[in-house]
Amino acid sequence: MLANATTDDPIITGATIGGQTGGVFEGGQLSDLRLDTAGGQVINFYGSNVLVRAEDPWAVVMARASDGAGVSSGLNYTVQCRYQGVNETQLYPDSEGGGESDEVGEDDTGDDGVAVADDEDDLNTTSIDTGRPMGTTVSYIACSTPEGAGTGWRWDIYVAEGRNASSNSPLVASYSPPRPARV
Amino acid sequence: MAGKSMNTTGGDTFFISGSQFGPSLYSGIAGGIRVTYGPVGAEDAYIARVVRSTHEEIEVRTAPGTGGPHVWNVEVAGQTGELSDPELHATSYLSPDLSGVTIMASAVGGNSLSLPASGGATVLVDGSQFGPSGSSSVMAFLVLRSPGVAWGIDGSTGAGGIEIPMESCVRVAGMPHTRISCRSPIGAGTGYGVKVVIDGQMAELAMPMAGGGTVDFELPVVTAISGSGAQDAGTSGG
Numbered sequence: 574m575l576a577n578a579t580t581d582d583p584i585i586t587g588a589t590i591g592g593q594t595g596g597v598f599e600g601g602q603l604s605d606l607r608l609d610t611a612g613g614q615v616i617n618f619y620g621s622n623v624l625v626r627a628e629d630p631w632a633v634v635m636a637r638a639s640d641g642a643g644v645s646s647g648l649n650y651t652v653q654c655r656y657q658g659v660n661e662t663q664l665y666p667d668s669e670g671g672g673e674s675d676e677v678g679e680d681d682t683g684d685d686g687v688a689v690a691d692d693e694d695d696l697n698t699t700s701i702d703t704g705r706p707m708g709t710t711v712s713y714i715a716c717s718t719p720e721g722a723g724t725g726w727r728w729d730i731y732v733a734e735g736r737n738a739s740s741n742s743p744l745v746a747s748y749s750p751p752r753p754a755r756v
Numbered sequence: 757m758a759g760k761s762m763n764t765t766g767g768d769t770f771f772i773s774g775s776q777f778g779p780s781l782y783s784g785i786a787g788g789i790r791v792t793y794g795p796v797g798a799e800d801a802y803i804a805r806v807v808r809s810t811h812e813e814i815e816v817r818t819a820p821g822t823g824g825p826h827v828w829n830v831e832v833a834g835q836t837g838e839l840s841d842p843e844l845h846a847t848s849y850l851s852p853d854l855s856g857v858t859i860m861a862s863a864v865g866g867n868s869l870s871l872p873a874s875g876g877a878t879v880l881v882d883g884s885q886f887g888p889s890g891s892s893s894v895m896a897f898l899v900l901r902s903p904g905v906a907w908g909i910d911g912s913t914g915a916g917g918i919e920i921p922m923e924s925c926v927r928v929a930g931m932p933h934t935r936i937s938c939r940s941p942i943g944a945g946t947g948y949g950v951k952v953v954i955d956g957q958m959a960e961l962a963m964p965m966a967g968g969g970t971v972d973f974e975l976p977v978v979t980a981i982s983g984s985g986a987q988d989a990g991t992s993g994g
Contacts, residue, residue, distance in 0.1 A: 610778045610832070611811040720811070722778030722788070723833025751830040751837035753774035753814075756760065756845045 585730060585740040587619040590718070603728070607749040612720035616746075618654075618730065654716035722748045759825060760847045764887045765933050766820035770804065770847070773813050778832045783809040790831040791816050793847065799829045799838075820933075822887035823955030824848020851957040854883040857950050857964035857971060859940070869965070870974045875942040879922060881950060882935050883959065889932040892955035896922045896938045898948040898971055899960065919951065946972035 590606050591614060608614060714730070724747040762768045772791065782788030783806045791814060794801025804816035814830065825846035830837050839845050860878035861868040871877055881896055901917035922938035936952065948971040949962040963970055 609811075610776045720779045721833075722776075722782055723835060748778070748833070748835070749776040750835035751774065751778070751832040752776050753772050753828065753830045753837055753839050755774070755839070756770055756772050756828050756847060 585618050585744060588616055588744075589619075590614055590616040604724075604745050604747055606746050608718050608721070608726075608746055610720060610722045610748045612718045614718045616716050616718050618714040618716070618728075652716050652719055654714050722751075724748070762818045762821070762847055762849045764820060764822055764849050764885045766818050766888075768818040769807075770816050770818060771813055772816065772828065772830060774830070774837070775812055776832070776837070777809050777811050777814055777830065779811070780809055782832060783807075783814070788833060789814065791828065792831070793826040793828045795823070795825070796827055796842070799827055802826065820888035820891070822849050822892045823957060849887070849955075849957070850885040852883055852885045852887075852952050852954050852959040854881065854950065854952060854959045854961040854964065856882050856961070856966060858882070858966075859971070869969075870972045871940045871943065873942065873944050873973050873976070875923075875940050877940040879938045879940050880928070880935060881938065881952060881964075883952070884934055886927055886933050886936055886952075887954055889927050889929065894925045894927060894936055895953040896925045896936060897951040897953075898922065898941065898943065899951045900945065900948050901962070902947075920948075944973050944976075946970060948972065 588603055588606065590608065606616070608616075726746050726748070728744040728746065730744070760770075762770075778789065789806050789809055791804040791806055792800040792802060793804065802819045802821050804818055807815040807817060809815070825843070825848050827842035827846050828839055858880040859868040859871060860880065868877065871879070879896075886894065897919040899917055899919050920941050920943050922941055925936055925938040927933075928935040928937050949960060950964045950971060951958065951960040965971060
């Protein structure tokens with residue numbers, strides 16, 4: 574099963590921010606979401622087959638897709654994100670079976686608990702797979718949005734081994750337009 | 757309408773408050789933040805200079821201009837936002853203010869106390885808030901508010917008086933906000949004031965000449981009388 578997980582491409586299937594649900598790709602687009610220009614919002618990306626080794630650096634990069642709207646190019650952000658909703662039911666069972674859940678760095682040989690990153694016999698992997706029987710709870714990647722403005726901001730999500738998570742919908746978001754109130 | 761006022765010379769400080777104005781660095785990027793204002797339908801007539809910005813406030817300096825009311829627009833990274841109640845927050849440039857009139861005796865200088873009936877004299881109108889060079893047109897009039905006759909602007913009553921437009925009015929180069937130059941019209945009579953209309957805003961001064969006098973046309977001068985009755989005319993007439 575673990576081998577299958579490593580060969581399955583990670584895919585982002587939806588996103589939400591605050592109370593907005595336009596980023597759920599069934600019937601919506603990420604571009605339907607509106608980010609606050611001040612940043613600091615939590616945007617959650619749902620996915621499947623998101624495989625990561627805890628000690629591997631990974632990041633979500635938000636970059637301007639184009640020079641549109643007359644704004645100079647070269648603006649981009651590297652956004653640090655973290656996994657959320659990860660619990661034991663969402664982790665692959667150790668192939669050896671039995672035993673307690675692992676702690677990071679613990680040798681879980683012989684265990685049948687869940688795998689935790691950096692164990693040699695787990696191939697240093699932890700899998701979040703919402704589509705598998707063990708993953709009954711939706712998992713997601715939580716990112717804090719950077720400050721910005723304008724439209725056409727593309728999210729590039731990199732996961733383990735430098736792989737870029739794919740999506741069946743463009744991961745392009747826009748900031749809210751300005752709302753002047755008084756002069 | 758609140759109608760905050762701006763000097764026609766520009767440079768006034770305004771603050772626009774709201775939300776979603778973007779990071780401060782956008783105020784330093786071409787096309788990052790653009791603040792414009794103008795009459796309804798031409799809201800980009802004037803571009804305010806963005807001094808600094810936060811996500812909730814933009815500080816700008818106004819441009820030289822005239823007229824009003826002007827409504828404001830904010831564009832951030834290509835996205836535009838209008839004020840939710842633009843008329844409530846509209847601003848206007850100050851109306852022109854008149855201080856006096858000088859009649860040039862000739863093109864080379866010297867002042868005159870009256871206008872030639874044949875027109876063509878240079879009339880300088882001084883004041884403030886006339887607007888920048890090359891902006892909206894300038895109109896000036898000689899006005900006689902109490903002509904004492906039964907005719908005038910509003911028909912047969914004479915109320916409102918007489919207005920005679922002056923010709924070829926322009927802002928004087930080098931001092932456009934404070935001086936207008938016109939050519940005097942053909943006319944006659946005394947007791948005229950002066951009126952200026954710039955971009956729909958009006959100012960009037962009843963006694964514009966130095967010392968508080970009115971603008972007068974030169975008095976008629978009789979130089980000769982000819983004809984059969986010019987000499988030894990009969991007392992019975994005809």
